[in-house]
Amino acid sequence: MITFDAVTKRYPDGTVAVDSLSLEAPTGEITVFVGPSGCGKTTSLRMINRMIDATEGQILLDGVPVQGIDPPTLRRGIGYVIQQAGLFPHRKIIDNIATVPYLLGWDRKKARARAMELLERVGLDPAFAGRYPFQLSGGQQQRVGVARALAADPPVLLMDEPFSAVDPVVRTSLQEELLRLQAELNKTIVFVTHDIDEAIKLGDRVAVLRVGGKLAQLADPKTLLSEPADDFVREFLGHDRGIRRLQFVSTERLRLRTDLTVKEGATGPSDEPWLLVVNDAGRPLGWISGSRPGELESYGTYTHGRDSMRSALDAALLSPSGCAVAVDEDGKVAGVATREALDEALAEAADG
Numbered sequence: 001m002i003t004f005d006a007v008t009k010r011y012p013d014g015t016v017a018v019d020s021l022s023l024e025a026p027t028g029e030i031t032v033f034v035g036p037s038g039c040g041k042t043t044s045l046r047m048i049n050r051m052i053d054a055t056e057g058q059i060l061l062d063g064v065p066v067q068g069i070d071p072p073t074l075r076r077g078i079g080y081v082i083q084q085a086g087l088f089p090h091r092k093i094i095d096n097i098a099t100v101p102y103l104l105g106w107d108r109k110k111a112r113a114r115a116m117e118l119l120e121r122v123g124l125d126p127a128f129a130g131r132y133p134f135q136l137s138g139g140q141q142q143r144v145g146v147a148r149a150l151a152a153d154p155p156v157l158l159m160d161e162p163f164s165a166v167d168p169v170v171r172t173s174l175q176e177e178l179l180r181l182q183a184e185l186n187k188t189i190v191f192v193t194h195d196i197d198e199a200i201k202l203g204d205r206v207a208v209l210r211v212g213g214k215l216a217q218l219a220d221p222k223t224l225l226s227e228p229a230d231d232f233v234r235e236f237l238g239h240d241r242g243i244r245r246l247q248f249v250s251t252e253r254l255r256l257r258t259d260l261t262v263k264e265g266a267t268g269p270s271d272e273p274w275l276l277v278v279n280d281a282g283r284p285l286g287w288i289s290g291s292r293p294g295e296l297e298s299y300g301t302y303t304h305g306r307d308s309m310r311s312a313l314d315a316a317l318l319s320p321s322g323c324a325v326a327v328d329e330d331g332k333v334a335g336v337a338t339r340e341a342l343d344e345a346l347a348e349a350a351d352g
């Protein structure tokens with residue numbers, strides 16, 4: 001566990017970057033620091049591995065004050081990932097990943113074997129091992145940055161806006177990769193971002209900081225969205241706070257109709273305005289309407305019980321029928337969530 005105990009950082013010019021910050025980042029969880037530019041996120045993060053020293057108060061690692069640990073020893077147990085990966089441009093990918101094991105005096109063969117293992121772990125082709133950073137895309141470099149931080153298997157990982165320099169699609173896949181890795185590795189992660197969506201997606205706990213380095217709220221994402229502590233947090237969460245809350249509402253209890261699907265080629269007259277056509281394997285092909293029986297219209301799917309109500313609503317909005325297609329883990333149609341069913345679920349979510 002990482003503990004901030006009344007930590008203040010005053011820079012020599014008098015700027016108070018962090019003001020009496022007290023919070024805990026529990027072991028095995030992702031704690032996200034989020035807030036507007038200049039609110040002290042990076043300063044807070046860097047005080048953990050002593051790249052910056054606190055002016056007052058203390059930071060404890062499993063109860064031990066970091067001030068008492070010499071920085072090289074401290075950093076051996078703390079992986080650090082930054083924006084744009086910060087790879088050594090003249091070193092091959094494999095040697096970039098093996099940087100810390102080399103520093104720790106591992107033999108070359110063992111360090112390289114570890115690097116190869118990590119390359120695969122972060123979802124990269126082993127063939128990249130012999131390339132140089134400039135021969136990789138930004139997203140791939142970022143994965144190498146994560147692999148490098150994990151190389152010596154540190155219990156703590158500090159991540160400073162690691163995904164903010166890549167496009168939104170790559171960013172989403174990096175976020176998912178991190179969550180997948182974390183489910184296996186259970187590191188204690190402190191993650192800095194200015195993007196509230198990223199904070200909500202990744203954080204077990206989210207610390208919202210305001211300019212002046214003061215903690216505005218520390219809560220799990222669901223609580224943050226439903227009970228913002230004050231106007232600053234409310235505003236920072238943005239106007240679509242309600243929609244975001246749906247991310248935490250399960251589709252398990254969403255009522256499905258199974259009488260609105262027809263096999264391909266078996267369509268006949270129906271009283272229903274829309275029917276969903278499925279193939280022999282039970283996968284969706286498209287909607288047909290009574291008014292245009294020959295044409296298959298687009299549809300949106302969500303995985304029933306696994307995806308959230310936000311996904312179900314998104315799926316409904318992608319279908320001209322206004323209904324969401326519920327599929328199982330194999331992509332087979334489990335049923336259809338009609339507007340009425342979605343309405344009921346939304347009313348329930350608003351109550352709860």
Ligand SMILES: Nc1ncnc2c1ncn2[C@@H]1O[C@H](COP(=O)(O)OP(=O)(O)OP(=O)(O)O)[C@@H](O)[C@H]1O
Pocket residue numbers: 011012013015016017035036037038039040041042043044194
């Ligand atoms: N070396 C320094 N000397 C003086 N002031 C500094 C120094 N480094 C940072 N600051 C100031 O401290 C405050 C907090 O900076 P910090 O980089 O921690 O914020 P941040 O929340 O990470 O911002 P951003 O999202 O823009 O990176 C800012 O007002 C910044 O200008």
